Amino acid sequence: MSASFGQTSLVLLTALLFSVTAFVSGYVDPTVPLLLFGLPAGLIALLICLRYPDHTLLLLVALIPLDFFAQLPNAGPTLSLFKLLFPIVATAYVIQLASGKLTLLPLSTEEKFLALFVVFAIIMVPFSVNVLGSLGTIRRLVSVALLYFFITRYAELWPRFKLRLELAVILPSVLSVILGLFGSSTGSNMFSSFTDDSLTRITGATTQSPNDYALILFLPAFLSAARVIQPSQPLVRLFWLACTAILLGGIVMTFSRSAFLALAVGMAAPVLLLWRHITPFHVIGLVASLVFLPFVLPAEYVERLASLGNLFGDGQRATELSLLRRANYIDVGMRIFEKYPLLGSGPGTFAWLHAKPEFQSLPFLYGVERMPHNLYLQVLTENGLVGTVLFLTALAMILAKCARPVLRPAPLVEVAFYAAVLAALISTLAMGLFVHVLLNKSFWLVLAFARISARDYRSPETG
Known part of the structure; x- marks a missing residue:
């Protein structure tokens, strides 16, 4: 038997x-x-x-x-x-x-820095200003870090896993956007409790905020676009083109200004790096898209993008509530950093300290717990200079390794996947300026893909 x-x-x-x-x-x-x-x-x-x-x-x-x-x-x-x-x-x-069915692969240099960051956060829990809050944060941080670890290890051990992983990222995201569009077409979001009086912002088939949902769509949108470039049957390329359009449309329908800026930065970087592949046809297409884009975007979306000028306005225009909140997050963060500069206040403590009069300059926000809406501010305040150096060093090394394949002189079809991952990584890191993404599964999924692309790439010098 x-x-x-x-x-x-x-x-x-x-x-x-x-x-x-x-x-x-x-x-x-x-x-x-x-x-x-x-x-x-x-x-x-x-x-x-x-x-x-x-x-x-x-x-x-x-x-x-x-x-x-x-x-x-x-x-x-x-x-x-x-x-x-x-x-x-x-x-x-x-x-x-x-x-013995699997072998324990060694950590790369950037992964060692990520591991040190997680270990440092764990060690700082007993010294946190809110130990109970830190325990919950550490549980989630370890979970997403392990998610990264398992994805990268299975991708390295089994070559077919990478292709399946791409499909597992793209296709459910397309389905999520379609479900979200149907749900929001009725004027309400059936999947999320998020509501907006002036417009209906889709969050797909998730319970997350529009900003977090836009972050989820960055990676599948770029991966799908890379598949359009790959040589295949016309119907197959048309399918991936439709998927890309749906995913980009989903990002637009979140009505997230932060996502728009992050997406623009993420798309611009690979284009600049791939300048040798740019043809007059691409330039004409890009200019035409920029000219006609305002006419196809929803009017509410254009109005929200125009409100970005409030950052540089004065008087009543500069009093938009969301911009005031973000300025307050920075003020609170700097007060926390001044008191806990080296080791930080402890994982997951920003929201707890945000409610304290000692760190909050606005009396009407006393007792109100809010996250910083900024990845880097969160790391700086909660993990101090030590944790920030570990975290940023890891990100810098990941970014450098992810950009290396795109810089090589090779046909566009050979670097399309690497360019897509790089664009997703840059968009995600740019989104970190507006969203606290440290505990988001999608953030660590992008880091995993960056690791996979760096591992998959073999330079001519090393063979």
């Missing part, structure tokens, strides 16, 4: 045993069968996840833009499919390491 046949038999016999038990117990207590009926399915799912952890990991990635469907009924935010499946992936990885 083969091992696979034995495993299959065990699964089927166990499922049959629970089903018979459920049927018999129904004569004793009618409420029992429904509960026990779910046990066989749950057990089978558990065994499948343990047997195929790479597929389970792809499912977790696919659920990032579809996190509304990862929520469990009546469980609230305390339990979701992410939290149920992630320990299974971790357990399966450890089992495969112990059995």
Whole structure:
């Protein structure tokens, strides 16, 4: 009897045993069968996840833009499919390491700095100004860091995993945007509690804010655009072109000014690096797009973009609430940094200190906890100079390694994937100026793709 046949038999016999038990117990207590009926399915799912952890990991990635469907009924935010499946992936990885099916790959230099940053944050928890708040933050930080670790390791060990990972990023994101557009077409967002009196901002099939949702779409949009460039059948390229248009449209329909600026920066950088591939046709297309873009964008979106001029305005124009809040975050952050410059106030403590009169200059915000809406301000205040140096060093090294393949003299089809990842990375880092993305799964997913692209690239000098 083969091992696979034995495993299959065990699964089927166990499922049959629970089903018979459920049927018999129904004569004793009618409420029992429904509960026990779910046990066989749950057990089978558990065994499948343990047997195929790479597929389970792809499912977790696919659920990032579809996190509304990862929520469990009546469980609230305390339990979701992410939290149920992630320990299974971790357990399966450890089992495969112990059995010799996987090898523990060494950390790269930038990964060592990221690991040191996470370890430093863990060490600082007992010295935090709010230990309980820091514990929750550390749990999430370790989770997203492990997500990065598992993705990069499976991608390096199994070459086919990279292709599946790309599809798991692009296709669910397209579905998420489509669902979000249908949901928002009714004038309300069926997936999220976010509301806006003046416009309906889509967040796809997620429970996240529009800014966070736009961040999710950066990577799939650029990856999809890279697939358009690849040589393939016309219908296939048309499909990826449609996916790219849907994803970019989803970013637009979030009505996020921050996302617009970050996307512009992310698109500009690879174009400048790929100047040798720029033709007059590309220039004409770019100019035409810039000319006609204001006419196809929603009027509300153009008005929101025009409000960016308030940053440099005076009088009443400069009093827009969102801009005042961001200025206040910086003020609070500088006060925190002055008191805790070297080691920081502790992970996840910015919002708690934001409510304290000692750090808050606006009396009407006393007792109001808010996050800084800035990745770098969050790291600086909560992790101090030590944590900031570790974090920024890792990001700088990742960015440099990610740009290296794009700079080489090669056909556009060969560097398209690398350029897409670089554009997503730059857009994400630029978005960090406006959103606290440290604990976002999408942020660490982009870092994972940057690591994969750097690993995948082999320079002519090294072979």
